[in-house]
Structures are given as C-alpha cells and as structure tokens.
Amino acid sequence: MQLSDSQVNSFESEGYIILENCLSETEVEVLTKELPQLAKKDDLRWVEEASRNVRTLYIPHTKSQVFNNLMRLPRLLKAVEQLLNSQVYIHQYTLHPKVALTGEGFEWHSDAWYSRKEDNIPESQLVVVQVFIDDATSDLCGPIVFLPGSHKEAISVDPYYKNYQRPQSDLVPNNRHSSEQWGFSMSIEQKYRLKKELLAEFVDKYGIVSLKGKAGTVAFLHANLLHASSNNITPWDRKTLRITYNSVNNLPLHPEKLRSEPIVWHDFTPLLPVADDILLQPEHSPV
Numbered sequence: 001m002q003l004s005d006s007q008v009n010s011f012e013s014e015g016y017i018i019l020e021n022c023l024s025e026t027e028v029e030v031l032t033k034e035l036p037q038l039a040k041k042d043d044l045r046w047v048e049e050a051s052r053n054v055r056t057l058y059i060p061h062t063k064s065q066v067f068n069n070l071m072r073l074p075r076l077l078k079a080v081e082q083l084l085n086s087q088v089y090i091h092q093y094t095l096h097p098k099v100a101l102t103g104e105g106f107e108w109h110s111d112a113w114y115s116r117k118e119d120n121i122p123e124s125q126l127v128v129v130q131v132f133i134d135d136a137t138s139d140l141c142g143p144i145v146f147l148p149g150s151h152k153e154a155i156s157v158d159p160y161y162k163n164y165q166r167p168q169s170d171l172v173p174n175n176r177h178s179s180e181q182w183g184f185s186m187s188i189e190q191k192y193r194l195k196k197e198l199l200a201e202f203v204d205k206y207g208i209v210s211l212k213g214k215a216g217t218v219a220f221l222h223a224n225l226l227h228a229s230s231n232n233i234t235p236w237d238r239k240t241l242r243i244t245y246n247s248v249n250n251l252p253l254h255p256e257k258l259r260s261e262p263i264v265w266h267d268f269t270p271l272l273p274v275a276d277d278i279l280l281q282p283e284h285s286p287v
C-alpha cells in the first residue's frame with residue numbers, strides 16, 4: 001500500500017497515522033481464530049501479578065504462520081518501508097490482550113528509550129504498527145494515549161543519539177529492576193521514567209490523543225512518541241498487536257548486547273512481502 005504525501009507528512013510532523021478498516025472483518029476473524037495457537041506456549045508470555053492474566057505474548061510470528069504473514073502484509077510492510085525509506089526487519093512483535101476488567105496499564109514512555117539505551121540502536125526512527133484485534137472505542141478500555149509531535153523531543157541520554165540535548169535526569173532509572181530480570185522493560189513499572197514536571201510541560205505543549213478505533217484499525221506510530229495506557233475497566237478485552245519494524249540501515253551497534261529474545265528479535269533479515277490477501281487464503285503452512 002502506498003501512503004499519500006499528506007499521510008507521510010503527517011507521520012513526520014505528528015508521529016502517527018491511523019488507518020480505519022485497514023484489515024477487513026474476515027481478516028480480523030482469521031487473526032482471532034489463530035490466538036489459541038499462541039496461548040499454548042508458556043515461555044513467551046508476561047503475566048500480570050494480580051490477575052495472573054497474560055499481559056504480553058511475545059514473538060507470535062514464530063508460533064503461527066498467520067501472524068508471520070501479517071507482519072509481511074504489503075498494507076503494513078510497504079507502508080513502513082515507505083516511512084523509513086528502506087527495507088526493514090522485525091525488532092519486536094507482541095500481543096497485548098489487556099483482558100476485560102483486569103488488564104493493567106503502561107506508564108508513560110517512548111519505545112525508542114529502550115531501543116537506544118538497551119539495544120544500542122542508533123536512531124529512533126523505528127515504526128510501531130499497532131493492529132486492533134478488538135474494538136477499542138471506549139476511553140475506559142485502556143487505549144494507548146500519546147502526545148502527538150512528542151517524537152521530536154530529544155529526551156534520550158544515549159550517547160549515540162545525535163540530537164541529544166537534555167540532561168540525564170530527564171529519565172529516572174527504576175532501580176527495582178535489574179537489567180538481567182526477564183521482561184523488565186515490559187513490566188508495569190517502566191525502567192525509565194519521565195519526571196512529572198517534564199510530562200506536564202509536554203502535555204501542555206502537545207495535548208493528548210487517545211488511540212481508539214474498531215477492530216481492523218491499524219496505526220503507525222513513531223517509536224519516539226511518548227505514550228501510556230491505563231487499566232481496562234470495561235467488560236471487553238482490548239487485544240492489540242504491536243509490530244515494531246526497524247530499518248536495515250539502523251542496525252544495533254552491538255548485536256551481542258541486545259535485550260534477549262523474545263523481548264526483542266535478533267534476526268535482521270529484511271522482510272519480504274506476501275500476497276496482500278494471504279490471510280484470506282485457506283491454508284497457512286506452519287512456521
């Protein structure tokens with residue numbers, strides 16, 4: 001799929017694009033039917049402490065050909081390649097079920113803090129593609145909220161980050177997590193935190209957008225966009241997939257120091273597209 005100039009410009013200035021009905025109802029059904037395939041694997045999930053429900057399921061593309069095909073769907077892949085002006089590979093791929101009544105929120109952060117500081121990926125221009133498997137139309141279901149335009153803020157302390165401007169104290173390391181702890185950067189308490197005063201400044205400057213939409217909506221988010229989400233207090237699950245693509249021209253400087261799999265994926269092979277109607281084809285061979 002070719003994005004229009006105005007969509008590309010909007011991504012550059014605001015840090016996001018939302019495409020309603022990007023996946024058809026039938027395609028969403030195909031994804032939904034495939035979910036039990038992912039739930040079989042105990043080792044690829046992060047469980048919420050209170051409810052014991054799944055918070056994050058990792059690397060669905062290794063468990064299911066359907067989810068593998070999804071990340072190569074031209075509607076997603078070609079659009080990301082256009083935004084990044086290069087071939088891309090998968091950096092992260094997760095499912096967030098945000099279960100009805102219990103699903104817990106995420107503190108304010110930008111994904112690029114982690115790709116820069118933890119994975120030594122030099123530039124922040126990764127693209128996160130968020131695929132809605134359920135409707136997320138209520139403010140009470142814990143939709144992602146973000147500050148449009150905040151992707152241009154250089155908050156990072158990463159010495160490789162060429163636009164570095166702000167002092168280290170902008171990000172507060174959360175000492176309760178050791179870097180060895182599995183899943184630390186996906187846990188409810190983020191390893192890095194924005195100071196309340198700075199967040200207030202950014203909210204005043206950019207305002208808050210709530211990322212809501214029907215199942216089948218797809219959003220393209222700049223990895224440096226400040227975002228968060230609250231708990232889901234509705235009686236409906238809010239399942240979304242997050243597929244993070246990185247440019248093959250922006251590889252980690254020290255691949256051996258990447259966060260471990262399955263938190264991030266270590267295969268930098270450029271993705272090849274599949275047929276755009278592949279989710280509707282009857283047979284999906286196993287991965």
Ligand SMILES: O=C(O)CCC(=O)C(=O)O
Nearest residue numbers: 096106111142143144229
């Ligand atoms: O799914 C959510 O509610 C938030 C996910 C998120 O912020 C993240 O994975 O970085």
